[in-house]
Amino acid sequence: MQTSIIPVFIPHIGCPHRCVFCNQWQITGHQGLPTPDEVRRLIVAYTASARTRRHWEVAFYGGSFTAMPGAVQEQLLQPAYEALTAGTIDAIRCSTRPDCITPEILQRLQHYGLTCVELGVQSMDDAVLQQARRGHTAGDVVAATALLRQYGFTVGHQLMPGLPGEDWPSLVRTTAAICHLQPDLARIYPVAVLEGTDLADSWRSGCYQPLTIHEGVVRSAYMKQHFLEEGIKCIRTGLQATEDLDDDTQVLAGAYTPAMGELVDTRRYGQKLLPFLRSLPDEEMITICYNRRDTSRVRGYHNVTIKTAAWSLSQTLQWRQGDVPVGHIYVFQGRTRYDIDVNSKTGPTMI
Ligand code: SF4
Structure with missing residues (x-):
């Protein structure tokens, strides 16, 4: 069943x-704290407009939910809880800071039926966290993740490649640390420089050099590939496009493009496929076969992988959709068939 989010934005509320x-x-694109009645109306507006049955999740995003006073959390959770017990929605989730997770907080969330907590982790490098003025350490992430697990929550980690002070070794260490912690899911948001932030001032003064879109793709693809190989679901790569984000007076620099997710998957799939094709003999034609849902990932964003293969490989290639599991690419040459499991550590296998 399709999962649909009912987002309740609490922009910066609770943030210290x-x-x-x-x-x-x-x-x-929101300001201020919604009232419980607004949450109630939002749930009705979303669920009533759907033509088919969906898995509805109310999500409190955009601030530090568990850092708000307990009474405010309860006021917002109450209408969601009522909808949950009435069967109108199916789940409740929130995002918050790693240093705002305690047994008392988790007991409150559980009481109101909330089951998934996403932590704004950003980096596991304390020097990077300090420069980002996060006000918490990597140790807080470890402790919060352990406590969430102990209480049976689904745990999400949100990461931001490209923060000030992050270099490639730092990114590799963060990726390894997250793989070790094994959250259930991850989101990767390469840094975009937004108007009205301290980062914008640093960028203007030349103190901060943001990632280019290409660098954002490279770092995000590295993270995503390692997460998937370790069984961590990656549910988003890149900020969701909004009118504000598509306004270049608001996004000043950095790795923002509405196509970030597609570019990252183009790179991941291409890195698995192209070196393997290069290793095959060039006497016989090669057929590359993929699931319909993987079409743009295999062929590449704007067919870039097909074009790269055409100018860099000597073999004759044919590309087509077929009966192939999502995330796999079958490569046929003569009577031999290979299976590339893109999200796995293992190399191509003969089948
Ligand atoms: S990133 Fe920082 S300022 Fe932004 S919502 Fe999270 S805690 Fe608040």
Whole structure:
């Protein structure tokens, strides 16, 4: 069944300060705290408009949900809980800071039926966290993840490649640390420089050099590939396009493009497929076969992988959809068939 999110934005509410990169008013397009009645109306508006049955999840995003006063959390959770017990929605989730997770907080969330907590981790490098003025350490992430697990929550980690002070070794260490912690899911948001943030001032003064889109793709693809290989679901790569984000007076620099997810998958699939094709003999034609849903991932964004293969490989290639599991690519040459499991560590196998 299709999962649909009912987003309840609490922009910057609960945040003890502003992190250098963050402007939730711009990212979410919302201001201020919604009232319980607004949450109630939002749930009705979403669920009543759907033609088919869906898995509805109310999500409190855009601030530090568990850092708000307990009474405010309860006021917002109450209408969601009522919808949950009435069967109108199926789940409740929130995002928050790693240093705002305690047994008391988790007991409250459980009482209101919330089952998934996403932590704004950003990096597992304390020097990077300090420069981003996050106000927490990698140790807080470890402790919060352990406590969430102990209480049986689904755990999400949100990561931001490209923060000030992050170099390639730092990214590799963060990726390894997250793989070790094994959250259930991850989101990867390469840094975009947003108007109205301290990062924008650093960029203007030349103190911060943001990632290019290409660098954002390279770092995000590295993270995503390792997460998937370790069984961590990657549910988003790149900020969701909004009117504000597509306004270049608001996104000043950095790795923002609405196509980030497609570019990252183009790179991941291409890195598995192209070196393997290069290793095959060139006497016989090669057929590359993939699931319909993987079409743009295999062929590449704007067919870039097909074009790269055409100018860089000597073999004759044919590309077609077929009866192939999602995430796999079958390569046929003569009577031999190979299976590339893109999200796995193992190399191509003969089948
Ligand atoms: S990143 Fe999270 S904690 Fe930091 S200002 Fe934004 S919403 Fe608040």
